[in-house]
Amino acid sequence: MRQATIRDVAREANVSVASVSRTINGHSNVNPATRERVLAAVRALGYVPNAAARSLSMALSHTIGVVVPDLHGEFFSELIRGMDTAASATGYHLLLSTMHADLEEARHAIAAMNGRVDGLIVMATQAQPEELDALLPASIPAVLLNCADGGGRPVFTIDDRAGAAAIAAHFAALGKRNILHIMGPESNNDARDRRKGFEEELKRLAPSAKLTVVPGNYQEEAGRAAVRDMLNSGNKVDAIFAANDMMALGAMQELRTNALDVPGDVVVAGFDDIPLAGFLGLTTMRVHMDQLGAQAVECLTRLLEGKGGEERVRLVPDLVIRASTEKPQ
Amino acid sequence: MRQATIRDVAREANVSVASVSRTINGHSNVNPATRERVLAAVRALGYVPNAAARSLSMALSHTIGVVVPDLHGEFFSELIRGMDTAASATGYHLLLSTMHADLEEARHAIAAMNGRVDGLIVMATQAQPEELDALLPASIPAVLLNCADGGGRPVFTIDDRAGAAAIAAHFAALGKRNILHIMGPESNNDARDRRKGFEEELKRLAPSAKLTVVPGNYQEEAGRAAVRDMLNSGNKVDAIFAANDMMALGAMQELRTNALDVPGDVVVAGFDDIPLAGFLGLTTMRVHMDQLGAQAVECLTRLLEGKGGEERVRLVPDLVIRASTEKPQ
DNA sequence: TTATTCTATGTAACCGGTTTCACTATTCGC
DNA sequence: GCGAATAGTGAAACCGGTTACATAGAATAA
Structure with missing residues (x-):
């Protein structure tokens, strides 16, 4: 019909x-x-x-284009949920494109959105600022997520450095002085920032502390392997900070397998606060992806209404202290 | 510019x-x-x-409208990921609307999609078939998710009954004869199907078994409470099937708190296979939301190209046997 | 050579809305 | 009771594409 x-x-x-x-x-x-x-x-x-006809004649679609990489697990859904809530509160819709890896695909996704969206929210964890800039049309406003630099555009990021610094402060306050950091992939911006934030704050608060950094890949097994290597090398650390929860959990398990008590012998902390972390009592930094998404949308709608210009928001994660760094009472 | x-x-x-x-x-x-x-x-x-202009003149948008309720956790992201992968493989885009609770909102979301999408994928877990039918425009094809009845439209569901039946078969094979089922919310289609499938299969395979059904709400605490009540009542069950993993984990914890061995004294199984289940060794049914999403999109694109008519696919979850029902070797 | 096809291109109508502008019929002020 | 302001309405242009149709010129057939 x-x-x-x-x-x-x-x-x-x-x-x-x-x-x-x-x-x-x-x-x-x-x-x-x-x-x-x-x-x-x-x-x-x-x-x-007919929404297409209306968009065409009004040059306005009340739709926000979202281009995000293929996020794993909770993050994706929380981010989208946050965006969706904020968007529908102000009468906007979400046109979604996930971008698997390469930039060419992102370019295509963005091109396909031309005419259908009033603004863009783009998350490109690996793209270089200038590449990204070439990608984005000058004709509509865009807000960036998790980028180092926005070239004049608003940027919303998780403050990985401040988060990692909070863990360093926590370790320092506990009197830990021989510390192991299990890094994420070197290519990853987040991973580099977490390392840097941790290292700098530790140096500031506990200059005498010894810090060993080993590579990892965000997988559970990397956490296990790091602990095994540590034990084999005879390096007796008293605290471990893994760049994400999965590695922290792997490390925690491996420590216990080797009859080391957590938090008695070694305290362990992660990053992200995945649901498992709460269940297993892992101290970690809670990242609020929903807030990130919501704030990005709110910023974009402000931009679309002509108010508000460049913004740079760093969302600081919350330190959640659990049994892995604190003796049960 | x-x-x-x-x-x-x-x-x-x-x-x-x-x-x-x-x-x-x-x-x-x-x-x-x-x-x-x-x-x-x-x-x-x-x-x-300009995509809007093109949509208007060609009466074709190469976009699929997706209306889903506010799913929790992994499910949402897996579903969307599955859809997105299938959609972008055939050159389609996804226009997303999440629907919080009421039908009026769904009507609004669907109306806003008119002209922007070539077809719809709608998931409305609580809507009645006739309500749903009134909601959907006759002018464009739609595929339904997790509905009992599609009124001539293709329907893709997780086969909750078959899944629950698999747990029943597993329990029966283990020789369990005094069984507790912790139900999900009565208003929920899934919850009712899981109960029904479990009950029927159990009756078929182990007619002598005694089944107790208690209400729950999909929260961890409900699992705990059910076990406490069971212990207080003196009913000595040897197997528990909770309608989802969170309740199963709550039950498992409460059993262990009360010095009962899992799986020695009581075996426990859940449903969903959330990440925690794997970590904590919970036997459960793995639900493939990504496949559900992908198949729905593929069906819809077939429909849009004129081939294919009504379909009714029930995706059977996989039984994943873990330590909560099986003695470690 | 002339009639006929074919190729390449332009003109203009159309998709389904919004909005400017012109116009008519009121109502108002005095 | 007359001119001015106002309320209500319709015709038509416009948004940016696609495409049916017309047409001119070149290639082919007779």
């Missing part, structure tokens, strides 16, 4: 399309009697305005 | 808009020299076709 158009409604109600449009959009200068006739016709025909 | 339009390109290349359009869309009847001039103009102006 063909969808009724505004002209069908106009014919049915014996008015012009202009009157129908005015009625639909709640303009004031419509006679109540006319309005009623139009609304009756709308109901009778089951008329629903 | 204003986006270049097709007329700008036509002027720049000294041709008509028709030639530009033909070049862009790869029609054959364009002179190579003209094509080159057009492509040069496109590059010079940074022209990107």
